[in-house]
Amino acid sequence: MDFAYDTRTEQLRAALTAFLDEHVYPAEAVHAAQVAAAGDPWARSPVMTELKAEARERGLWNLFLPDPRHGAGLTNLQYAPLAELTGRSPHLAPEALNCAAPDTGNMELLAEFGSPEQQERWLRPLLAGEIRSAFCMTEPEVASSDATNIATRITRDGDHYVINGRKWWSSGAMDPRCEIFIVMGKTDPAADRHRQQSMILVPRDAPGVTVRRGMTVFGYSDASHGGHAEIDFTDVRVPAANLVGAEGTGFAIAQARLGPGRIHHCMRLVGMAERALELLCRRAIERVAFGRPLAEQGVVREWIAESRVRIEQARLLVLKTAWLMDTVGNKGAHTEIQAIKIATPAMAEWVIDKAIQAYGGAGVSQDTPLAALWAQSRTLRLADGPDEVHRSSLAKRELRRWTTPPA
Incomplete structure (x- = not known):
């Protein structure tokens, strides 16, 4: 068994270690001070913008995506020691590299299941770090550890779907740059319990979307994950083309x-x-x-x-x-x-x-x-x-x- 990392991984580890030493660790206190001065725990700090520009300049961008059309084309095994390094400063490094949750999972989802139109409208700006996204799955009224409990309804109405329900711990939703929610809900409650759910794209500014509050994590904003929110969806109408994949595949x-x-x-x-x-x-x-x-x-x-x-x-x-x-x-x-x-x-x-x-x-x-x-x-x-x-x-x-x- 060979436990050594391959040449490309070692090169990226060296580059990432230098980036952390030279830019990320010194920025930790600066970032905290800038967010405190802004008076908003989910505010974006100027130093984060600088870190992202520097990371991109160094080729340390979208390392998590194995698809070379969208990301660095690394395998999971190659990415593992790099993600480990970002964990040393989890509140700055992942986002600086455009490798922070929930955007990573949402980009993977759109890359694999999104239509060409969905990819152009939402995946492209996410890959570029121009916007952020949220994932809305967990609900306050049901035990969401069992995802089949999801109660939010996604109802077909002609050329649109209508969404009604309440979500919380919607990761990413408190980031001021968040523009799109990926929402999981039930399209057919009478179907097999694993075929009742669907995923749909809901713009944050869609009428009927109300962000009720931000959720803290042991008192922390968890802004590196875009924060977490409790959200009401009340008769939210989106085009049928916003459905991700087919009905029942959520x-x-x-x-x-x-x-x-x-x-x-x-x-x-x-x-x-x-x-x-x-x-x-x-x-x-x-x-x-x-x-x-x-x-x-x-x-x-x-x-x-x-x-x-x-x-x-x-x-x-x-x-x-x-x-x-x-x-x-x-x-x-x-x-x-x-x-x-x-x-x-x-x-x-x-x-x-x-x-x-x-x-x-x-x-x-x-x-x-x-x-x-x-x-x-x-x-x-x-x-x-x-x-x-x-x-x-x-x-x-x-x-x-x-x-x-x-x-």
């Missing part, structure tokens, strides 16, 4: 979208954990308590060693999953995708928690990135399916291997 499209999205999150989580471990080690060396550095305290050394073990385990599983997605497809990698979705957020949450503990009060303040990193890792135990759903599904798949079919 559930299948959602699953196709979520597979890459889950591994991208896990790739970045490894980088988040690496940043936390680096901060933990620096703190342990520099901080003195009870007459000696924290690095000489046995419990702190245990944290450091255990962190390294957990990170390496998670990284290897993520890389294996990426390789499987490239070689046997997302369906063939289903077990591993679920496994990393369970293991990686828990790993990152544990490592970040130990770094917070070493920093004491500073660890939960705005003076380090640790509190924000912890909030994001903890949230990812819910996003794209909660741990319990993935565990249940993974257990069923495992049990099927040992179930003797009836004679």
